[in-house]
Structures are given as C-alpha cells and as structure tokens.
Amino acid sequence: MIYELEFERPITDLRNKIKELKTITKDADVDLTVEIATLENRLEKLEVDIYDHLKPWDRVQIARHPARPTTLDYIPLLFNDFIEFHGDRYYGDDEAIVAGIAQFNGRAVTVIGHQRGKDTKENIRRNFGMPHPEGYRKALRLMKQAEKFNRPIICFIDTKGAFPGKAAEERGQSEAIAKNLFEMAGLKVPIISIVIGEGGSGGALALGVGDRIFMLENSTYSVISPEGAAALLWKDASQAKRAAETMKITAPDLNRLGVIDEIIPEVKGGAHRNANAQAEAIKEILKRSFNELLPLNGEDLINQRYMKFKKIGEYEFANQPKEAKQHS
C-alpha cells in the first residue's frame, strides 16, 4: 500500500467511508446504494478538486514521495540493454549518480541520472542521491564518451542537491559542477534533461544543460530547497511551505518563467501510482525530441543550446521605457 500524503487525506477518508457503507449493505439488511452513489460522486469531484489544484507544497510532497519512480525504475521501462558503467577514473565511484549505455527505440544512447535509495540502507549507499564531485566527473566522462560515439544523452534529474560535505569541498565540488555546465554547453550530441523528482540547485543543474529540458508535472526545480530558503529568508525552516510558494519551484512555474520546454503530465495522484504509464508518457516525449534534434549537426546543436540559455533571465534598462523589459 502506497502511503498517503497529507493533502490526500480527505480522499482516503471518503474512500474508507464508502467501503464501510458497502460492507454494511452487504452484511446488514439495509439498502444504502443511493448513499454510496452520492458519496462516490463526491469522491470523483473531490479527486478532481484536489489533484487538479495541487499547491506547490503538495507537489513538493509528491516529488519527495518514497515510492516515486527513480532513474533506475525508469531505465528498464524506457530502454533496452542498459549496462551501468562506474567510476570517474580519478577518485571513486559515486553511487548517487548512475550512468551507462543502452538502446532507445533501436538506437544507442547514453543514460545518466541522479539516484536516491528506496530504503535507508540503499540511501546510505547512494548518499540520498546527493553527489560528490566524483559523481559529476563520472557523468562528464560518460558524456564525452557519448560524444565520441555520436550517441544522444538522456539525463534524469532527481537530487536535493550536491552533497555539502568536507570531502566534497576538498575534492572540488564547485569545480566539478562548473566543469559539467561548461562542457555540456559544448557537446556535439543532443542532450535531453528531464526533472523526475527534486531538482535541487547546482547539483541538479550539473545534469541540466540540455537541448530540451522537461519536468514531470509534480517535480520541482529550484535554486534552494524550500527549507533552505525559509531558513535563509525568514530564519525559520518551518516556513518551508510558504517558501515553496514564494520561490516558484513547480513545473507550471518554470514553464511560465520560460526555463523549461514542456511539462510531462503525470498520472493522477503522481508518478508513483503508475510507473509504467508514466514511462510511456516520457517515451513519447523522448521520441518526439529525438525527431527534432537528430537532424541537427553538432554546431547547430551547440548554437541553439547556447541561445536557449542565453535568453533566460529578466531585466530592463534604467534609461529606457518599460517596453524594453526583456522577457525570456
């Protein structure tokens, strides 16, 4: 049984009540069919009401749901013949990032993604999906390999952020992230990045300099976690809910700000309710993106990628009328 999120409680309560009435109808000699029908009707409305009007904080909860499909859940549903490759060749193998080669629709691809654990034991091994520099360097090594063999790259973004630790700083966390941004901008093969869960700050962006950037409907992408923002802005981490709204971190927000290309709709209630159906939706958008990107040569890809990022941001000129305001 998938555990229920707080905002879903009214749905659960109603569902339980219907179940109860059904048992009573069956066991006792009372006919409650009319009442049940009314409640079922109300349930349907309630579901629409809740799932179609998710608040930012609700989406944060879905994005963090322990059962939400991860990179390794999607890989077998989307690709054939996946082989995982390990190590950055300098220091170690960071299991917070998985990477390897596979086939998509009969064509070779390189797949890279953040990987969090499903239970405590795996989370410790994978450092809760928060990479060290060697994780980013492994990703870059395999991106360069993809470029050599002319394979498109697919990146799955799902991290709270790069790991804030002593060893990470000593080994150059900043440099590792920066180098990925820099090198991804110059890769001659198509790059598609999809935010599947949490997209936390530079640690997420280090897999995000793509020709296409998509977000699952209930994923988030932000410069800082809602808790971090609350602590910083209001010196109170418990204001995270408010920060989630103020910081504009949901897929619809990012779409409005012109940062992402498209939102990938999720199955009702979130991707964790049906990973297969979710993978199908991702597959469709990958196919479409490849059709658009594969005809472009390396130089065109690089130029278009640059222009894509170049136009992100809003500003104006003090000495010019308001119309000069730049919109992304």
Place this chain on the structure above:
Amino acid sequence: MLKELFAKSKKKYATVPLDREKQDVPEGIMTKCPGCKKIMYTKELLKNKKVCLHCGFHHSMSSHERIECLFDSGSFKEFDKEMISVNPLEFPDYLDKLEKDKKKAKINEAVVTGLGSINGYQVSTAIMDSNFRMGSMGSVVGEKITRAIERAGELKIPFIIFTASGGARMQEGVLSLMQMAKTSAALKMFSNEGGLIVSMMTHPTTGGVSASFASLGDINLAEPGALIGFAGRRIIEQTIHEELPEDFQTAEFLMKHGQLDAVVKRTELKETLTTILKIHAPGGEWS
C-alpha cells in the same frame, strides 16, 4: 590598613567599553584592521591597495576601487551600466532592497563590466561587488557577465573576472540558477575560440558563483584569505556533524587541495596579470 590599601588599587568591576568606543576611530581618517586589530591611516591603507601594512589582511574592495587600483589610468570603459533588475517572481520587498543597495553601494547591480587595459594589454572584465546584495547573481549579473564574455570574443581579447559573491540570488529563484548555465556556456563558446579566461576569486566566492564561472578560468587565482567554497560552513557542519578546520574553504586551503593555480597578493596582482597577459599575447605562441 595595608590590606585595604592594596584592595583599593584593585578594580572591583570590569569596564565594558561601549561598542561605539570600541571602534573609536575617527571615521574616514583611520581604519582598524579586522585581521590584526591595529589602527592605521586610511590614506596609507588605500595607497597599499587596502592591504594591511602590518599583517597583510586584504580589506574588502568595491568594484570601483578595484578598477582604480588595477587598470591603467583612464582606460576603463563601462558597459551596460544602466541594466537593472526587475522582480520576476514578485518577491516581497525585493525591489526595495535593490533600491537601498543602489544608494548604499552607488552602483546599479552587483557586477561592473567593461573594457580596460592592464599595462597596455586590453581585456574585457567583470568585477563583482559584495556591497550590492552580497554580490549575489540574478538575471542582471548573469546577463552582464555573459555580454562581457561575448565582447571579449568579438574583440579577441582576454576575459578577466573578479568574483565576490555569496552565490545565486534567492529573490530571482530558478532564474538565478540558470545564470550559472548561461555564463558557463558563454565561457565555453569563448574558450572554443581560443580565448583566455582568468578568474580572480576574492572574498567571498561561494555557492552558484563558485560552481560556475569562478572555477572556469584557464587560470584560477585567489586573494589571500578569501573564503571560497560551494556549501556554507554551517550547513556542512550540521550535515556531517564534524568540526571543520579553521582554514577550511580559504584560498590557502583550496590551494593545498589542488583547486587553485596560485594565491596572489593584491599588491602583486597587476604584475602577475601583466605577465600572464604578455605570455598569452598574439605573437608569443608557437606556430
């Protein structure tokens, strides 16, 4: 009697100087060094590029002070001076805070960009200023730096960046984050054309700025004692439950861990940069 006499000379209480008395240094004329606590003439400090005459502590510098002490007199030409921030997330109080800093720091944003000469070598430059919103990077900072890099490419001259920033600007949310990608991509395009990138990290260079252009120089330099790092010290201590060494995330610490080419004193910077520019000047390469 005798006892009393001695007791009298002993203070029965401690005097706690008022905060104001503590820094009782005439405003402007004298400056107290936060490094060695010694007091010196501001004029002499300025003459020494705001490096303490006693302990070598590097006092923080505004963008204009930096221009003044590094570029050939009268050679600096500023660009995009009038580019200002808007409030894309409609973040509460953001515009007020910007207005306050514009008055306080006397600049329109947290970076000043332009063209200038160092001992005759022309460069395109971006100089961040921590007096404005902690030097944080929002859309304007990202765009001005990107334009300065593009200008370097068009003119085929080196690009030198002076970083001083707490990281991405919270109030512009994910748009700030994306400036990391934008500036890094601009550097990649410039680098592909053979352009020289020098990054000079000054106090502080952290977060999204450290994890983008600050670390992407062909040559990465830093001022002595500068704080440079990705994550904040407090966050790291809370995460790993471990006390960090005192020199953690200083320029010297980074140097020791192989993250920097050199730590360069401000008093020697012009000379160092001149040498670097001379060695990279057209005509010096092997054909």
